[in-house]
Amino acid sequence: MSETLYDVVIIGGGPAGLTAGLYTSRAKLKTLLVERMILGGQVMTTTKVENYPGFPGGIDGPDLMIRFQEHCQEFGLETITGEVTGLVDHGKEKLVSVDDQEIRTRAVIITTGAEPSKLGIPGEVEFTGRGGSYCATCDGAFFRDVPVAIIGGGDTAAEEALFLSRFASKVYLVHRRDELRATKVLQDRIFANDKIEPVWNCVVEEAVGDNSGVTSLRLRNRQDDARQTLEVVGMFVAIGVTPKAHFLAKILELDKDGYILTDADCRTSITGVFAAGDVRKKILKQIATAVGDGAIAAIVAEKYLDDLEHTG
Numbered sequence: 001m002s003e004t005l006y007d008v009v010i011i012g013g014g015p016a017g018l019t020a021g022l023y024t025s026r027a028k029l030k031t032l033l034v035e036r037m038i039l040g041g042q043v044m045t046t047t048k049v050e051n052y053p054g055f056p057g058g059i060d061g062p063d064l065m066i067r068f069q070e071h072c073q074e075f076g077l078e079t080i081t082g083e084v085t086g087l088v089d090h091g092k093e094k095l096v097s098v099d100d101q102e103i104r105t106r107a108v109i110i111t112t113g114a115e116p117s118k119l120g121i122p123g124e125v126e127f128t129g130r131g132g133s134y135c136a137t138c139d140g141a142f143f144r145d146v147p148v149a150i151i152g153g154g155d156t157a158a159e160e161a162l163f164l165s166r167f168a169s170k171v172y173l174v175h176r177r178d179e180l181r182a183t184k185v186l187q188d189r190i191f192a193n194d195k196i197e198p199v200w201n202c203v204v205e206e207a208v209g210d211n212s213g214v215t216s217l218r219l220r221n222r223q224d225d226a227r228q229t230l231e232v233v234g235m236f237v238a239i240g241v242t243p244k245a246h247f248l249a250k251i252l253e254l255d256k257d258g259y260i261l262t263d264a265d266c267r268t269s270i271t272g273v274f275a276a277g278d279v280r281k282k283i284l285k286q287i288a289t290a291v292g293d294g295a296i297a298a299i300v301a302e303k304y305l306d307d308l309e310h311t312g
């Protein structure tokens, strides 16, 4: 167990976590931010962010997140890389398990975000990294002049279809309904793009391939049950996200989809433990709302610590 007692441990280094860290370190609370992989979260795999205020014309996701990190460094935010596997509440002190060490803290802010959901079909696991991908921004450039498919109908699928159209010879947008969920501005761009062909009312039943990777997808039309083979060498899955809160399932109240339940001020079911960003159940998951959450969680945590000092 570590000797150091932190005021705040933040779990996760996306926009919510970095914002919380900025606020708590600026408030001179002894803060540690634990990130499993690289700081920046899902935004690191986003090409252009067009709806975060202050950047007319948009900004690349990684560039935005590097600014967040630099801003945190100005206030001396301490960060480590490690995987949090558990959290134990001892009242005024909490223990956070990070790999093989136990970190002591008085408050915790959970900002673990969400990860891409899986289709759960045959071939999906087998071909991940060999034609199968959950990140067009990361892998799209490997698919030059070949046909690919993107699965989903939300903002992510729409943005990724547009990104893939820069490289691929053809982009099939396979959606299970006959209208997109994506925002109107993205839909307009999709329908104006000659390389993108929507495939309506279809679900993927299987990713088929050989030693070289994906060669086709087996589709089923949900209206008439007709089967169809789509000859593509890339399958990009963009069907939404799953919150990364499973390691907290026995400790915190989650909703049926695994999102952490909080009050409007980001308080969870444990006193002194807060949740912010995409891992929290809320109506809108955007960078702007993650930032707002991070700020609220930090300020409410600060008030909680202040009350602890004064009540003993």
Ligand code: NAP
Binding pocket: 050, 051, 119, 151, 152, 153, 154, 155, 156, 157, 159, 175, 176, 177, 180, 181, 203, 238, 239, 240, 241, 284, 285, 286
């Ligand atoms: P999403 O909005 O939940 O959309 C998921 C899409 O995948 C839906 O079209 C859904 O179909 C489909 N889908 C879900 N499960 C499926 C399955 N098993 N098989 C086939 N299709 C399936 O997810 P998202 O696009 O990742 O966006 C997540 C959040 O981030 C949203 O709030 C979104 O607005 C936000 N976001 C914003 C931006 C931006 O503002 N620029 C960019 C990316 C994401 P149905 O439509 O039939 O449900």
